[in-house]
Amino acid sequence: MSLLSGLLDHIPPAVTGTDSPKVDSRPRPRLVLANRAEFPPQFVAGPHASAATASPEWRHARDQYLNHIMVCRSCYAPTGRHCTAGAHLRDSYDNTPMEARP
Template sequence: MSLLSSLLDHMPPVVIGTESPEVDSRPRPRLVLATRIERPTQLVTGPHANAATATPEWRHARDLYLSHIMVCPGCYAPTGRYCMAGSHIRADYANTPMEADF
């Protein structure tokens, strides 16, 4: 005999067709919003600034910056370490406006 069979010997037999234990017949409460909350509409000032809506000058400065730091062994952007050329390219990129002035 196995260990499992000795454990099953102490369990009551399963009888098919018996009713399940009594279930509380009271209706369950429902969650309902008591009062409607009126929220003021948010003002949309303009489209989100991203590379697709940026100025061509900003995209050019970004491309120069990324092209440089990807190949330069002296530049490491996560720590802010740049070579002389990389620091100038980074400054140009940081100072180029992303959105056009109106």
């Protein structure tokens, strides 16, 4: 005897000749979307704003601020702690428009 036959000894034999469950031969109804749902836009998406499309003034202010906080031991940007020079650079960065003025 094999190990498998020993494991299957406690399972009752399959009964042959039993009918399978009845299958309904009628076609099942399908759900069809009658009208396409239209939703109003939640926001108006303009051109994508990124550093690549930003004004040169904004990039300059950003670069000055980031270069300062990376080396200044008194500035800690996650908590908003800045030295005097860092605070001025942060204000300049915040107040410089990203988009070029027409």
